[in-house]
Amino acid sequence: MSISAFDALIAADQKIEHQDQMPDGYRESLIRQIAQHAHSEIMGMQPEAAWIGRAPSLARKAVLIAKVQDEAGHGLYLYAVAETLGARREDLLDALHEGRQKYLSFINYPTLTWADVGALAWLTDGAAVVNQVSLCRTSYGPYARALVRICREESFHHRQGFDLLLALSRGTPEQRRELQEAVERWWWPALAMFGPADSRSTHSASSMAWRIKRASNDELRQRFVDLCVPQAEALGVRLPDPALRWNAERGHHDFTPPDYDELMRVVAGDGPRNRQRLAHRRRAHEEGAWVREAAAAHAAKQAARQSAATGALEDTAQEALAQEIDAVEEEWPLWEVFVRPRRGLGHTHAGSLRAPDAAVALHSARDLYTRREEGVSLWVVPSRSMTSSDPDLKDAYFAPAADKQYRHASSFPPPEGVEGL
Amino acid sequence: MTALFDYLLGLGDDALVAAQRTAEWCARAPQLEEEVALANVALDQLGQARAFLTYAADLEGAGRDEDALAFLRDEHEFRNVQLVELPNGDFATTVAKTLLLAAYQNLLYTRLAQVAEPRLAGIAAKAAKESAFHVSYASVWTVRLGDGTPLSHRRMRDAVEEVWPYTHELFEPWAAPEAGLDPAALRGPWLEVVGRVLGEATLTRPPDGWAATGGRAGRHTEWFGPLLAEMQYVHRAHVGARW
Ligand SMILES: [Fe+2]
Ligand SMILES: [Fe+2]
Secondary structure, eight states: OOHHHHHHHHHTTOOBOTTSOOOHHHHHHHHHHHHHHHHHHHHTHHHHHTTTTTOSSHHHHHHHHHHHHHHHHHHHHHHHHHHHTTOOHHHHHHHHHTTSSOOOGGGGSOOOSHHHHHHHIIIIIHHHHHHHHHHTTOSBHHHHHHHHHHHHHHHHHHHHHHHHHHHHHTSOHHHHHHHHHHHHHHHHHHHHTTOSOGGGOSSHHHHHHTTSSOSOHHHHHHHHHHHHHHHHHHHTOOOSOTTOEEETTTTEEEOOOOOHHHHHHHHTTOSSSHHHHHHHHHHHHHHTHHHHHHHHHHHHHHHHHHHHHTOOOOHHHHHHHHHHHHHHHHSOOEEEEEEEOSTTSOOEEEEEEEOSSHHHHHHHHHHHHSTTSOOSEEEEEEGGGOOOOOGGGHHHHHGGGGGOGGGSGGGSOOOTTOOOO | OOHHHHHHHHHHHHHHHHHHHHHTTTTOOSSHHHHHHHHHHHHHHHHHHHHHHHHHHHHHTSSOOHHHHHHSOOGGGOOOOGGGGSOOOSHHHHHHHHHHHHHHHHHHHHHHTTSSOHHHHHHHHHHHHHHHHHHHHHHHHHHHHHTSOHHHHHHHHHHHHHHGGGTGGGGSSOOOTTTOOOGGGGHHHHHHHHHHHHHHTTOOOOOOOSOOOOGGGTOOOTTHHHHHHHHHHHHHHSTTOOO
């Protein structure tokens, strides 16, 4: 497939798939955006995970664990999408840990009270829903498919946050005070999630042209504000913007934009919690290294035992095995996951994950792709074992079928009154 | 209160405290896939805790609910074994705790699923499936760490040795007539399950020496107070509030 074919697909609002040829800029923009999205999912676990231990009811504790778990899952789905573009998760994580790639700025603000857990979810997951519902129509197929799944889960996050706040709004004066203060803290970081104003955004124009992004920062921010105002009323909280009012002429609310200088500063690393969040993330990664190495070493031993059991290996096979062991040690290999949604249906591709061996891959696949009753059976296949038809031969393979309409029963309408055909 | 109430507290408290500890891994697991896996274990444990504690509260009929039992009891009123209070330590310690607890819970729940008391049997039947997965998950990791690198082997061995003395409490005499079960009878099958996994992990079963005891009677370790302090303080700071 050529670049002109790419342009034609974009113009026809068709999806681009991972083996299609694409302009370098398109690939780079996608990787940048998906990496930043994935990093935000996993960094965003921290301000909420901090409250799991203190959740004031068992029901809320369960919901919060499930939500933070979802965010890890979102990170995984998105890193898997980046893999389809040739960006390895390990490299992206390095870029995050070294500060070369960014994540959303709201994560660098503290969660001071239980009400912050609700306000963060209502506002920032709410903003994420607005943003990502628009992104579900993105031109890159694997990203669009991951987003459909993510959006469904984000709307659970959004609603549980609102529900948590609703309980506070009907509670004691102390609970209502915490509610009001938390909403004041999270309003501005949530508005900033839509990025800089369109007039200041550096990447927006090309991302729009390639249909990676489907709506501008300012359009989405406006949509978000319009949605929040009646919800805030239902909660009985004041949004902390004196300029916020309905503008009948525009059919939208007027509001004060977030402080873009602060946004730039926090994204660049100079916010209230940047240093701690990144240090925490790095520490978890470094402290996990021995576990990842152990699993890789075990997989290598298993492979060596298996080949020993099947007899002495040719030199070339020995070499291939040694290479494979090196590769597992460097990074767990990629597996494709297929799920049978229910009895009677075939297994369909759900996504991918990294695992040192098949047993771990199956366990992870179960938690990642079937935790909402999505399946009754799983297949995991090493990604390198998949053979795909050549996208450049797409026409040679699939076009000739188009002019053989005589293969279809519908080409032979029976005369009226004749049945059983 | 009845023996069944006390028994349900024990089952619920084991699961609740285990959930509280497992969930401490959120946002610090060794690999993203393990974030999702550990959170699932925590959610299963928490779900079991809520079912047992709600049953206990209903049985008591004194107007308490699962939250009153979880957040408003003091240390000495908790009936969990000390095993679940132990700090998480490194990933190997958590894997060891999970394996040794889940192997016991799975045997226990499987038997409780057969008892005549329908509500107890119903909760146990569901929990048995969950704990079976926990055994499988923890076994996979025990084997990979035990038979991985020299460093991981050492850590897995140390972890099993550290946790082992706390497993004896699981098999102390403690039951309600409704359960009709002597925990001591579970130790044989438990040793079989655990021994098989340790063997595959190139580890040996530690010798039986000092044995922790007292959790079922409300005597706990020095780590338990801080765990409860964290878990209970928001709830207790807002007296009578609803969440
Ligand atoms: Fe998310
Ligand atoms: Fe979310």
